[in-house]
């Protein structure tokens with residue numbers, strides 16, 4: 001029986017106030033369960049990153065509620081529960097690639113020896129083993145993105161949130177990264193939520209969510225969502 005990892009009810013996120021207010025997300029009622037593979041697509045500025053940040057507990061709703069039943073509460077207080085691949089640069093500048101990958105595991109209490117072994121394996125999975133001793137400033141944007149993916153994979157989270165994880169990658173690495181994210185999620189029994197502009201990435205995932213003007217919709221994509229896979233009453237607009 002899949003476990004509910006994230007449950008959103010009537011969630012809105014508004015930035016700013018008054019005339020300057022931007023309603024990034026509204027009326028979001030959705031659930032993410034273990035084992036689900038979800039693509040979040042939509043135009044630039046439609047609210048994809050906001051949804052992922054809310055799911056991670058990195059941002060808070062201005063209306064509605066978010067709970068994390070299967071994670072035991074707000075994931076920000078639980079190192080390792082959620083893995084987040086950020087859209088922009090996120091590696092810590094003073095640390096080498098392998099140290100960046102190992103750090104979240106060390107913070108979660110993994111022994112240094114095991115963290116080192118898992119970091120090396122994860123870097124290999126994203127074709128970045130040869131980059132392990134480089135500092136972030138010595139990596140290209142795409143190489144840094146692959147290291148950031150390795151950092152999440154190695155930590156073995158229950159919920160993997162990836163915000164445009166292939167945006168800076170060539171076609172070969174794009175396919176490799178989405179494959180390794182899917183295979184790792186399946187192996188862990190984790191849920192994977194990927195925001196992307198790239199339909200070739202979106203179609204690799206089983207559920208398709210489309211966001212338009214801050215509202216979450218289903219989308220008749222190449223991987224249509226079976227009606228039994230929906231949360232009743234949500235995801236329509």
Ligand SMILES: Nc1ncnc2c1ncn2[C@@H]1O[C@H](COP(=O)(O)OP(=O)(O)OP(=O)(O)O)[C@@H](O)[C@H]1O
Nearest residue numbers: 015016022024042043044045046047048049050051
């Ligand atoms: N910190 C902020 N302050 C004010 N407005 C913001 C802030 N963050 C996001 N927004 C606005 O919220 C809306 C949704 O932004 P979001 O980054 O979630 O979109 P997105 O779909 O991820 O875009 P992209 O595909 O370009 O990354 C946009 O109108 C954006 O300008």
